[in-house]
Amino acid sequence: MGFFSKIKEGLAKTRDAFMGKVESIISFGRKIDEEFYEELEEALIMADVGVNTVMEIMDELRSEVKKRKLTQAEELRPVLQEKLAELMGTEQEGLKMAPDGQLTVILFVGVNGVGKTTTIGKLAHRFKSEGKKVILAAGDTFRAGAIEQLEVWGERAGVDVIKQSAGSDPAAVIYDGLAAARARKADVLLCDTAGRLQNKSNLMDELNKVYRVIKREVPDAPHEVLLVLDATTGQNALQQAKLFGASAGVTGIVLTKLDGTAKGGIVIAIRKELELPVKFVGLGEKMDDLQPFAPQEFVSALFTGNDTEDSE
Amino acid sequence: MVFEGLANRLQDTFNRLRGKGKLSESDVTEAMREVRLALLEADVNFKVVKDFVAKVKERAVGQEVLQSLTPGQHVIKIVNEELTALMGGEQSKLAVSAKAPTVYMMVGLQGAGKTTHTAKLARLLHKDRKKPLLVACDIYRPAAIKQLQVLGEQLDVPVFSLGNEVSPVEIARQAMEHAKSHGHDYVLIDTAGRLHIDEALMDELKQIKATVQPHEILLVVDAMTGQDAVNVAESFNSQLDVTGAILTKLDGDTRGGAALSIRAVTGTPIKYAGIGEKIDAIEPFHPDRMASRILGMGDVLTLIEKAQATIDKDKALDLERKMRNADFTLEDFLDQLQQVKQLGPLDQIMGMLPGMNKMKGMQNVNVDDKQIGRVEAIIRSMTPGERTEPSVINSSRRKRIAAGSGTSVQEVNRLLKQFEDMQKMMKQFSGMAKKMKGKKGKGGFKLPFMP
Numbered sequence: 173m174g175f176f177s178k179i180k181e182g183l184a185k186t187r188d189a190f191m192g193k194v195e196s197i198i199s200f201g202r203k204i205d206e207e208f209y210e211e212l213e214e215a216l217i218m219a220d221v222g223v224n225t226v227m228e229i230m231d232e233l234r235s236e237v238k239k240r241k242l243t244q245a246e247e248l249r250p251v252l253q254e255k256l257a258e259l260m261g262t263e264q265e266g267l268k269m270a271p272d273g274q275l276t277v278i279l280f281v282g283v284n285g286v287g288k289t290t291t292i293g294k295l296a297h298r299f300k301s302e303g304k305k306v307i308l309a310a311g312d313t314f315r316a317g318a319i320e321q322l323e324v325w326g327e328r329a330g331v332d333v334i335k336q337s338a339g340s341d342p343a344a345v346i347y348d349g350l351a352a353a354r355a356r357k358a359d360v361l362l363c364d365t366a367g368r369l370q371n372k373s374n375l376m377d378e379l380n381k382v383y384r385v386i387k388r389e390v391p392d393a394p395h396e397v398l399l400v401l402d403a404t405t406g407q408n409a410l411q412q413a414k415l416f417g418a419s420a421g422v423t424g425i426v427l428t429k430l431d432g433t434a435k436g437g438i439v440i441a442i443r444k445e446l447e448l449p450v451k452f453v454g455l456g457e458k459m460d461d462l463q464p465f466a467p468q469e470f471v472s473a474l475f476t477g478n479d480t481e482d483s484e
Numbered sequence: 485m486v487f488e489g490l491a492n493r494l495q496d497t498f499n500r501l502r503g504k505g506k507l508s509e510s511d512v513t514e515a516m517r518e519v520r521l522a523l524l525e526a527d528v529n530f531k532v533v534k535d536f537v538a539k540v541k542e543r544a545v546g547q548e549v550l551q552s553l554t555p556g557q558h559v560i561k562i563v564n565e566e567l568t569a570l571m572g573g574e575q576s577k578l579a580v581s582a583k584a585p586t587v588y589m590m591v592g593l594q595g596a597g598k599t600t601h602t603a604k605l606a607r608l609l610h611k612d613r614k615k616p617l618l619v620a621c622d623i624y625r626p627a628a629i630k631q632l633q634v635l636g637e638q639l640d641v642p643v644f645s646l647g648n649e650v651s652p653v654e655i656a657r658q659a660m661e662h663a664k665s666h667g668h669d670y671v672l673i674d675t676a677g678r679l680h681i682d683e684a685l686m687d688e689l690k691q692i693k694a695t696v697q698p699h700e701i702l703l704v705v706d707a708m709t710g711q712d713a714v715n716v717a718e719s720f721n722s723q724l725d726v727t728g729a730i731l732t733k734l735d736g737d738t739r740g741g742a743a744l745s746i747r748a749v750t751g752t753p754i755k756y757a758g759i760g761e762k763i764d765a766i767e768p769f770h771p772d773r774m775a776s777r778i779l780g781m782g783d784v785l786t787l788i789e790k791a792q793a794t795i796d797k798d799k800a801l802d803l804e805r806k807m808r809n810a811d812f813t814l815e816d817f818l819d820q821l822q823q824v825k826q827l828g829p830l831d832q833i834m835g836m837l838p839g840m841n842k843m844k845g846m847q848n849v850n851v852d853d854k855q856i857g858r859v860e861a862i863i864r865s866m867t868p869g870e871r872t873e874p875s876v877i878n879s880s881r882r883k884r885i886a887a888g889s890g891t892s893v894q895e896v897n898r899l900l901k902q903f904e905d906m907q908k909m910m911k912q913f914s915g916m917a918k919k920m921k922g923k924k925g926k927g928g929f930k931l932p933f934m935p
């Protein structure tokens with residue numbers, strides 16, 4: 173099932189039919205006027221794109237309208253898509269992998285409860301079904317039940333989990349993971365970490381230590397540091413991207429829980445300011461609910477009206 | 485202390501709006517434009533913001549501006565009052581059933597913090613010598629039961645579980661029986677996180693509710709939630725009649741506008757705030773604190789209030805005149821220090837002053853009350869003549885002053901140097917103020933806390 177149909181399926185429950193909000197705003201015969209701009213602005217803000225980014229987008233649109241002497245809303249559709257495509261890119265960006273036969277290390281970071289462990293489970297399954305040998309490292313030694321949670325995912329995906337007891341040093345666990353991955357000639361090592369809020373400098377230092385251990389032990393590693401972001405998150409996500417970026421060298425984003433009604437529009441601001449691409453999206457709690465990110469489809473979905481009021 | 489935010493952004497508006505009698509429609513519109521942006525940046529839902537702004541506008545236009553405030557400050561005062569009122573005024577307590585056991589049910593999206601907060605509530609009850617029972621109804625997320633069991637063990641509070649093969653409704657039913665037969669006075673039910681649009685799982689919650697007849701259904705919401713908070717809260721509330729909310733992860737640096745959205749759409753109060761990962765990191769929710777956090781205005785209002793109450797108005801006017809004429813002496817400086825000290829700890833006061841971070845170098849200033857005490861001692865060791873005319877203070881006088889104040893000559897030197905710089909700066913300011921007088925009426929230089 174494609175990315176878009178998955179999202180559509182997720183949204184279908186609160187939406188009459190696939191009638192994008194943009195579609196209804198940019199309806200046939202409508203003139204470009206203030207009211208029109210306001211509705212567009214509203215749709216973007218409601219998608220969590222963020223006021224500043226929205227205002228920049230709107231300014232650019234207005235000047236484009238002037239330049240191209242557009243009057244009809246319909247003529248704006250391609251312009252708008254172009255603008256957003258510019259922001260989100262048009263190509264899917266895959267994961268950076270080590271050359272064949274060498275170990276790829278991926279580190280997962282993010283605030284509490286966003287879906288790091290689940291994403292690791294899903295990705296393990298994905299790599300495994302591509303015929304790769306995968307190992308998981310249980311770097312969350314803090315949260316109650318976190319190690320057991322990863323072990324369940326290891327079982328489901330049929331891959332090994334390297335762990336120590338609860339409360340031990342996360343960097344030591346990751347070190348063990350690296351050693352095991354090399355000894356067992358694994359293709360991919362996925363490293364879980366405890367969720368932490370980005371303003372806790374002691375916990376960010378701890379994360380930085382994990383990052384440095386990986387860097388030191390394997391040349392070119394970590395190949396990816398994925399910041400897991402919950403799509404329901406608002407403007408704070410930008411702060412998350414900045415600070416996790418600073419401590420752990422984030423290289424990409426996994427946007428989870430897009431099967432709900434939240435749009436995750438904040439990734440536009442993140443991409444604009446920090447040039448971080450979204451690599452995967454999470455669309456559910458099951459093992460195969462992970463899809464490569466498709467920028468264009470994401471952009472269309474941003475405008476898909478689904479707030480409860482409008483759908484009634 | 486967070487400096488950024490509305491208060492700073494409003495400084496310009498404040499200044500432009502200074503000195504009029506009544507709040508005109510355009511004054512208010514201008515100030516409210518900034519308020520709107522601030523609220524949206526804080527993740528308050530778009531529609532909630534719209535309603536709120538309209539309401540405040542209506543109330544503010546035509547109001548007589550309080551003598552001691554600028555019109556901009558007056559608008560902010562109204563905004564803050566309305567926001568606090570909307571947040572629920574008083575904080576509210578959890579319901580207690582006349583007949584034991586009292587039952588609380590935790591609901592919410594995935595990853596919001598239900599399990600942790602179920603345990604945190606259990607800890608509060610346990611500490612209060614109650615006998616709570618934790619119930620593990622999350623049979624879906626791997627190791628969720630284990631998580632609750634570990635927490636229960638830490639707290640020495642029993643956990644009721646039937647594994648993950650029995651339906652949550654059945655677990656809840658048997659847990660009630662167990663609680664009654666084992667003399668538990670509280671039952672806390674942890675449920676799996678779920679999407680508000682997942683019909684099957686929302687039905688499950690309805691069935692649990694029907695089975696256990698909870699006294700509280702608490703919606704657990706992540707404080708970092710964005711615009712979608714409205715959809716989530718509305719959906720959970722319409723299907724389950726939520727009785728209150730718990731706002732989690734407030735120890736982060738989010739402004740937490742979701743609080744306002746939840747409150748506005750459900751009408752139910754936020755009862756607790758989660759402020760950390762540790763099991764004791766929970767506190768009653770304070771609507772007034774949340775209001776100013778969302779606004780991002782530090783405690784500018786507190787400062788306005790305090791300043792009004794504390795600062796002697798005549799003295800302040802006199803001081804302002806002196807500053808403008810640059811005949812400000814060490815005596816005046818001492819006076820001012822004492823007034824400022826009455827406002828409270830200095831670093832807090834600095835944090836309360838809007839625009840402070842815009843002054844060059846101000847971010848790094850470490851104000852320290854002890855240091856102020858030493859400065860005071862130095863000035864007190866000077867003669868009245870020295871205080872008004874510091875240029876007479878030669879090196880033997882410096883030694884005397886240092887000895888008298890229990891400080892060092894270096895410190896005395898430093899103070900005198902600083903004072904000299906300050907006077908120079910004031911001369912510049914007063915020059916500017918005089919030049920501007922023609923254009924703008926009253927001079928532009930004013931201490932932030934002056935009436």
Ligand SMILES: Nc1nc2c(ncn2[C@@H]2O[C@H](COP(=O)(O)OP(=O)(O)OP(=O)(O)O)[C@@H](O)[C@H]2O)c(=O)[nH]1
Nearest residue numbers: 284285286287288289290367429454455456594595
């Ligand atoms: N609906 C939905 N739920 C998800 C998705 N990804 C994860 N979840 C759920 O979100 C919850 C939290 O996921 P975890 O994987 O435990 O998150 P985490 O970031 O590892 O959490 P901590 O280790 O506690 O910081 C679980 O209930 C997951 O099932 C998704 O894409 N969609």
Ligand SMILES: [Mg+2]
Nearest residue numbers: 288289312318
């Ligand atoms: Mg985890």
